[in-house]
Structure formats: C-alpha cells, structure tokens
Amino acid sequence: MEGAFGPPPDRRDVGRMMRLAVLVKQVPATDKVKIDPETGTMLRTEMEAVINPLDLYAVEEAVRLKERLSGEAEITVISMGPAMAIEAVKDAISMGCDRGYLLSDRRLAGSDTLATAYALSQAIRKLGPFDLIFAGERTTDGETGQVGPAVATLLDIPVLTYVSKIEEIGDGRIVVHRAIEGGHEVVESPLPALLCVVKEINEPRLPTLSGKIKARETEVPVLTADDIEADESMIGLKGSPTRVVKIFYPKITREGEIIRGDDPEGAVDRLIEFLRERGII
Amino acid sequence: MKLEEYRGVWTLGEQRDGRIHTVSYELLAWGRSLADKLGVELATVILGHNLADQVQELIYRGADKVYVVDHPALAHFSVDPYARVLTALVREYRPEIFIASATTTGRTIMPVLAAKLRTGLTADCTGLDVDVESRQLLQTRPAIGGNVMATIITPNHRPAMATVRPKSRRPLPRDASRKGEIIFKRFDEKMFESRTRRLGFIRDETAESPVQDADVVVAGGKGLKDGRNFDMLFELAELLGGAVGASRMAVDMGWIPYSHQIGLSGKTVTPRLYLAIGISGAVQHLAGMSSSEVIVAINKDPDANIFKVSDFGIIGDLFEIVPLLIKRLREIKGKEGEGK
Numbered sequence: 001m002e003g004a005f006g007p008p009p010d011r012r013d014v015g016r017m018m019r020l021a022v023l024v025k026q027v028p029a030t031d032k033v034k035i036d037p038e039t040g041t042m043l044r045t046e047m048e049a050v051i052n053p054l055d056l057y058a059v060e061e062a063v064r065l066k067e068r069l070s071g072e073a074e075i076t077v078i079s080m081g082p083a084m085a086i087e088a089v090k091d092a093i094s095m096g097c098d099r100g101y102l103l104s105d106r107r108l109a110g111s112d113t114l115a116t117a118y119a120l121s122q123a124i125r126k127l128g129p130f131d132l133i134f135a136g137e138r139t140t141d142g143e144t145g146q147v148g149p150a151v152a153t154l155l156d157i158p159v160l161t162y163v164s165k166i167e168e169i170g171d172g173r174i175v176v177h178r179a180i181e182g183g184h185e186v187v188e189s190p191l192p193a194l195l196c197v198v199k200e201i202n203e204p205r206l207p208t209l210s211g212k213i214k215a216r217e218t219e220v221p222v223l224t225a226d227d228i229e230a231d232e233s234m235i236g237l238k239g240s241p242t243r244v245v246k247i248f249y250p251k252i253t254r255e256g257e258i259i260r261g262d263d264p265e266g267a268v269d270r271l272i273e274f275l276r277e278r279g280i281i
Numbered sequence: 282m283k284l285e286e287y288r289g290v291w292t293l294g295e296q297r298d299g300r301i302h303t304v305s306y307e308l309l310a311w312g313r314s315l316a317d318k319l320g321v322e323l324a325t326v327i328l329g330h331n332l333a334d335q336v337q338e339l340i341y342r343g344a345d346k347v348y349v350v351d352h353p354a355l356a357h358f359s360v361d362p363y364a365r366v367l368t369a370l371v372r373e374y375r376p377e378i379f380i381a382s383a384t385t386t387g388r389t390i391m392p393v394l395a396a397k398l399r400t401g402l403t404a405d406c407t408g409l410d411v412d413v414e415s416r417q418l419l420q421t422r423p424a425i426g427g428n429v430m431a432t433i434i435t436p437n438h439r440p441a442m443a444t445v446r447p448k449s450r451r452p453l454p455r456d457a458s459r460k461g462e463i464i465f466k467r468f469d470e471k472m473f474e475s476r477t478r479r480l481g482f483i484r485d486e487t488a489e490s491p492v493q494d495a496d497v498v499v500a501g502g503k504g505l506k507d508g509r510n511f512d513m514l515f516e517l518a519e520l521l522g523g524a525v526g527a528s529r530m531a532v533d534m535g536w537i538p539y540s541h542q543i544g545l546s547g548k549t550v551t552p553r554l555y556l557a558i559g560i561s562g563a564v565q566h567l568a569g570m571s572s573s574e575v576i577v578a579i580n581k582d583p584d585a586n587i588f589k590v591s592d593f594g595i596i597g598d599l600f601e602i603v604p605l606l607i608k609r610l611r612e613i614k615g616k617e618g619e620g621k
Contacts, residue, residue, distance in 0.1 A: 114396060143423075143545055144404035146392035153396035158476045159360060161389040175480065180385040181297070183485040185357075189477040199539070241401030246432040247424065249564075254576065258588050261579075261597020268605040271577065272613070274593045278575050280497070280554045281521070281613065 018073040020062045021130040022097060023120060023151070024055040026081050026088035027141040051088040054136035056095070056204035057197050062134045063096035064202060065166065074098045076130070078123055080108060080116060086220050094207035094215035101127060105225040107232065112240035113142070117150030119235050122228035124155060132174065133194040137162065145196070152194035160189055161196045284416070286375055287439035290316040293367075293381035293390070294327030294339060294347075299356065301327070301335050304382035306452030309343035311409055311445055313453060315378060315418070318411050322346055326370055328363055330356035333465075340461035343453045347463045348374075354473035357482075358386045361475040364393045366468060371398060376440045378418050380409065383444040395442050401435030402442040405545065407568050409443060418443065423545050423568045430564065446549035448493055449572060492541055497523025497554045500543055500570070501531055504559020504580060504599055508536030513603050514558060520610040526550065526570075528560045544569035559599050562587030579603065 029048040051059075059077070066073040077092040077100035079085050089100035103123050111119060124130065133152075138145035145161075152159035164184060165177040172191050177184040179198050207215070225235055233239060257274070261267040275281045292308035294301060309325065316323035324346035325339045330353050339347045348370060354362050367390065371379065379394075381387035383405050395402035407430075408421035417434045418441040424431035435441035492498055499518040501511055511525065518525045526543040527536070543550055544566040555573035560566060562578070562585055570576070571590050578591040579599050588594045595602055 113392070113402065114399070117392075117396060138546075140546075144392075145388055146395070146402060146404055149389055149392035150396040153364075153393045159389070159393065160477070162385050177483070178385070184483040186480040186483065187477050188480055241395075241399070241435050241438040242403060242433050243436055244424075244431050245419075245434050247429050248432075249429055254590050254592055256576070256588070256591040256593050258583075258591065258594040258596065261595045261602055264597060264601040264605055267595045267597060268602060268609055271593065271595060271606065272609055274577075275554070278554075278592075280575065281610070 016072075018065075018069060018132065019128070019130045020065065020073050020075045021124060021128070021133045022055070022058050022062045022075060022077050022092060023133065023135045023148070024059065024077055024079045024088050024092050025052045025139050025141075026050065026079065026085040027052045027139050049084060049087070051091040052136055052139045052141075054138060054140060054199070055088075055092075056136075057199055057201055058134035058136045058195075059092045059095050059097060060202045060204040061166070061195075061197050062132075063205075065132075065169070066096070076100065076127060078120065078127065079103065080111075080119055080123070083222070086222075089220045090215040090218070091207070093218050093220075094211040095205060096211065099218065100220045101223055102220055103223045103228065105223075107225045107230075107236050110237035110240065111235055112242045113144050113146040114150055114241055115235050115239035117147050117154055118239060119225070119228065119230055120147065121151050121154035122230050123223060124151070126223070126228050129192065131191045132169075133157075133192070135194065135196045137196055137198050148194060148196040155192075155194070158189045158193045159196065160187060160193060163195045163197045164200045166195075166201075282438060284377070284437070284439055287377040289321045289374070289376045289378075290319065290323050291371075291374075291376040291379045291440070292323070292325045292344075293379070293387060294325045295382060295384060295386060296327065296329040296332060296335075299329060299331055301332070301338060302384075303452060304384060304387075304447045305339060306342040307447065307450050308380060308382055308445070309339065310450045310453045311380060312378075313343040315409060315411050316345075318413060319377075319416060321377075324348060324374075324376065326350070326367065328352075328355040328366060336463055338455075340459050340463070341455045341457050343459075345461050347461065348466055349463060350466050350468065352468075352473050354475065357479055358390070359475045359477060359479065360389060360393055361477065362473045363390050364397060365472045366466075367394050368397050369468065369472065370466065371440060377416065378411075379440040379442045381442075381444050383446050387444050391442055391444055398438075398440075400438040400440060400442060401433075402444075403433045403435075404444050405568075406443045406445050407449065407571075409445065417441070423564045446569070448549045448551050451551060492524040492526045492543070493548050493550055495524035495550070496552050497521040497556070498526045498543070498550050498552045498570070498573070499523055499556045499558065500526035500528065500560060501537070501558050502528035502560030502566075503530040503534075504561075505531065505536065506559075508534070510600075511537055513607065517556070517603060517607055517610070520607065520614065521554070521556075523552070523554070523556075526555075528563075528566050557587050557591070558603060560587055561585045562590065 080103040135148035
C-alpha cells in the first residue's frame with residue numbers, strides 16, 4: 001500500500017496552503033449501550049466512548065496528504081456530540097491534525113442523519129472555506145453512511161464515496177479511485193469536494209508521544225447552535241424527518257431442532273439426515 | 282407538506298454496464314408487498330443508456346409502471362445528473378415511498394436525494410412494512426451497533442426513503458403475462474451535466490466475493506479460535522458446493538479477509554443452506570443471514586443466539602463435530618462417485 005512515503009501527488013499550482021477538514025464522531029466503545037425509552041435515542045452520558053474506528057482512515061488520509069504536500073496544508077477536525085466528544089477531536093489532533101472544533105449544544109440532541117448533516121454543513125461554512133473535506137465510510141454505531149453525502153449536498157459540493165485512493169491532486173482538481181462492485185472506478189472532481197474514504201485507503205498510524213502532548217495542549221473550542229447560525233427548525237429532534245418509534249430485541253424466528261453433541265457421531269448422523277430431508281445433499 | 286398528495290411506491294432500478302442488475306428485481310419484491318398493502322401502484326425508475334429493450338422485464342418482475350430516463354450521461358452512475366433527474370421525477374410524481382438497494386450507488390444517491398428533498402432516509406433496513414391506517418412506512422433495522430432492532434418512521438415528510446441490503450429478498454418469479462406502462466422521460470440537456478468525470482474503471486474480480494451468490498455458505502466465527510482453523514471450513518464448503526463466510530469478529534481478528542464478512546457491516550446472503558460454525562449470532566450478524574432458507578448452527582454455548590434462528594443446531598464442540606461431518610460427507614461423495 002502506498003503510504004506516507006509514496007511518491008508526491010501531482011501538485012502543480014498548489015502554491016498556497018491547502019485547507020483540509022476531517023469530520024469525526026465519537027461512538028460507544030462497547031456493545032453495552034443504554035437507550036432512552038422515551039425518545040428511542042442513545043443515552044450517551046453513561047458509556048465509554050472512542051473515536052469512530054472508520055474515521056481514523058479519514059484522519060490518516062488527511063495527514064498523509066499534508067505530508068505529501070510538504071506540510072503546505074492545515075487540517076481542521078470537526079465533530080458534533082456531547083462535551084466528552086472533545087476526546088475524539090483530540091485523538092485526531094494527536095495523529096497530526098492541526099486544530100479542532102466540537103459542535104455541542106443541547107438543541108442538537110436527537111438529530112438524525114439529515115439534521116446532523118445540516119449542523120455539520122453550517123459549521124463547515126463557518127470555519128471554512130475548505131478545499132477538501134474527509135469523512136469515514138460510516139460510523140460503527142449508526143452504520144448509515146449517510147452523513148457524508150448529505151453534508152456535501154447541503155454545501156453544494158461534489159461527493160466522492162468509497163474512496164480507496166487519491167491518485168492526484170492539484171490545479172483545483174482531484175482524481176480518486178472508488179472501490180465499487182466489481183472493481184475500482186477512477187473519477188475526477190473539481191475542488192472543493194468531500195471524500196468518504198474506505199478502510200483499504202491506508203493503515204492509520206498510532207499517535208506519537210509528541211502528538212499526544214500536542215493534543216493535550218491544544219484547546220478545542222466548543223461551538224453552539226448560535227455560533228454556526230443554525231436554523232433551529234433544522235436541528236435536533238425538531239429538524240429530524242425520521243423518528244425511532246420502537247426499540248426491541250429481535251424475536252425468535254425459527255423453532256429448530258436443537259440437539260446435544262455429547263455423542264458427536266450420532267449428532268453428525270442426525271445432521272446428515274436433516275440435510276437429506278431438506279434436499280441439500 | 283401535504284402528505285396526501287404523495288401516493289405510490291417507487292423503487293430505484295439499477296443497471297451496470299447497460300444491463301439491468303438483479304437488485305432491481307429484489308427491490309420489486311419488497312415494493313410489491315408495500316404497494317399491495319397500501320392499494321397503490323408500484324413503479325420503478327431506472328436511469329441509464331440504451332435500456333429500452335430491457336425495461337419490460339421490470340414489469341414481468343412486479344412493476345406496474347417504469348419510468349425510464351435514457352441518456353449517454355447516465356450510462357454509469359454519476360451523482361450530479363442522477364440526483365437532478367431523480368429530484369425532478371419525485372417532485373413531479375410524488376411517490377409516498379421510495380426504496381433503493383444498499384449498493385454503492387444506492388448508498389450514495391439516496392442520502393444526496395434525501396438531503397435535496399429534505400426528507401427522511403433509513404439505511405439498510407431488514408424489514409419494511411406499512412401501517413395502513415397512518416400510511417407510515419415502518420422501517421426496521423439493527424441499531425446501536427447491532428444490539429437491538431429499531432423501527433423508524435418518517436412521520437411528516439415524503440417520500441419516506443429507505444435502502445435494503447442486496448440479496449435480502451429473492452426476486453418474484455418472472456410473470457410474462459403481467460401488463461404495465463413504460464414511460465420514457467426526457468429532460469433538458471442541462472440536467473445531465475456533471476461536475477465529476479469518470480476517467481476509467483479497473484476491473485477486479487476478487488472484489489466480488491463468491492459468498493453472495495453461493496447456494497451454501499459455511500461461516501465461521503470466534504469459536505474457531507485461530508485463522509488456520511478456517512481451512513476445515515473451506516474443505517467443508519467445497520464438499521457442499523458452497524463458499525466460506527465469516528462473522529465480524531473473525532474478520533477483525535484477521536483470520537479471513539473482509540470480503541467474506543456476513544452481517545450488517547459485511548454482506549447479506551440468502552443461500553439455501555447457511556451453516557454457522559462457532560458463531561454466537563449477534564444481531565449484527567443475523568442481519569446478514571437470517572433470510573437464508575435453512576440455517577444450521579454448531580456452537581458449544583447452549584444459550585447462543587444463533588440457535589434461536591436455526592432450523593437445526595448441535596450444541597457441542599465444533600472441533601469434534603466438523604471433522605466428523607467432513608469425513609461423513611466425503612464418504613457420501615465417494616459412494617456417489619462409485620455409483621456413477
């Protein structure tokens with residue numbers, strides 16, 4: 001895999017600092033999550049949390065791009081979540097991002113993917129302009145992958161999903177590979193653009209000690225809904241077109257024949273019989 | 282938004298390299314049950330180039346109407362023209378439900394479209410139903426890391442949009458006597474412009490894992506304890522004429538490549554036989570295989586979730602049972618071989 005020491009990308013005309021942004025989210029670290037029975041949304045306060053593992057690839061790719069541009073880039077991390085999500089922003093800074101912001105406001109609680117995308121797009125407008133915005137493929141908690149494309153749409157910039165490689169960048173354009181069914185599509189886009197990257201794009205680094213120290217010392221400003229001039233009707237539960245109406249444990253769907261394998265020979269014989277009954281062998 | 286102005290169920294047809302892809306027919310199976318329950322028409326919208334001679338097939342597979350937009354700029358998926366054309370069509374015809382397959386195309390265009398239309402979208406549904414009285418689409422999917430299921434509605438916006446996993450439903454049988462209407466829609470050239478440009482395509486056959494098309498899937502999980510133990514699963518899969526799948530745990534441990542992963546963050550399969558070996562059956566895994574025709578599980582934990590969805594289960598040590606099963610299947614094969 002081509003890494004930080006790979007050939008420099010085509011960078012004609014990158015005479016100025018490139019402005020890069022990375023969107024990250026904090027997600028539950030364990031599978032033990034509590035749910036608010038009233039709203040059906042996650043109770044984020046009582047659990048251990050980490051930066052979304054798939055966002056690390058977006059952070060890494062931004063840092064690699066900065067390295068390939070001989071440092072002529074600055075990387076801003078943007079996250080949205082409760083106050084504790086500042087740790088996710090700091091994790092990204094410890095990997096080499098320059099600064100970070102956390103969008104945190106009670107009024108944003110309960111936002112679905114569209115309301116989240118709206119809030120993030122407002123933050124990007126406020127903090128930008130950016131030449132390139134990186135996002136992970138999806139989060140490991142919601143698993144929708146919808147926020148990246150929606151942010152790009154609300155910003156009216158091109159979105160490139162499933163990006164597995166940055167082929168070249170320069171002249172206000174970017175060429176990427178998209179990992180899609182049956183192979184890789186090579187696509188060119190003007191900048192600014194938003195990239196949703198997949199796992200195969202790189203191998204995220206571990207933060208260095210100096211990176212960790214820098215993250216500890218970097219102040220991460222918290223932005224409110226007012227700071228990003230959000231239309232209140234478009235954030236939080238009010239701004240979310242979708243509603244969770246029921247949370248449940250999946251019901252038992254089959255009443256199968258379950259046998260004990262104390263006598264393995266007998267169990268296998270019965271299994272063979274079963275497969276014959278069902279016409280499989 | 283007046284919800285009652287929105288009527289009908291739409292599916293997004295998909296073509297690859299100019300051929301209608303089977304996910305289009307799977308979606309019609311989903312859409313047909315929703316449309317019948319609501320008593321409305323089922324329409325497919327399909328974008329591409331030179332599709333005219335194939336679109337009738339969508340009618341045979343369950344569509345009442347097919348909207349076709351045919352243009353060279355639509356030959357391959359491209360966000361800008363697809364989003365513009367679909368937005369225009371939704372605004373003109375106002376379907377109440379619009380579903381797509383969770384392919385890379387569906388997962389890209391649907392959030393773009395939902396953001397443009399400012400409506401709700403639910404990804405990767407494992408169940409779709411409608412509440413006839415309220416006409417709400419009930420979208421069920423694993424939630425919160427796959428620990429539980431959530432049912433989601435889009436109460437006040439239309440269309441209610443959702444994606445479903447490829448292979449999560451079998452297409453309806455082809456019925457060549459079905460009648461339907463095919464409507465070719467034309468748009469101004471400006472609609473087909475794109476900011477991005479496709480420069481090429483590098484085909485990679487290994488990107489497609491055979492597991493999705495296999496009749497038999499032999500899948501392994503944490504219980505295998507080591508990547509080398511997948512060897513016996515490959516042997517078993519070969520004897521059964523199938524392919525090997527894996528749980529997320531096995532993939533995360535590096536025992537087998539991601540292309541074999543079954544579940545919410547991997548592939549969905551609906552084989553004739555799903556043989557789960559050493560897989561506990563987290564909701565996230567069940568989401569990718571519970572529609573299999575026959576499910577067999579081997580696990581030493583009698584309380585493993587996987588047994589609840591199994592047609593046949595053996596509570597026991599897989600390291601005893603699997604080698605025996607391989608031995609017995611080989612004997613059977615051997616006898617068949619002699620018989621020929």
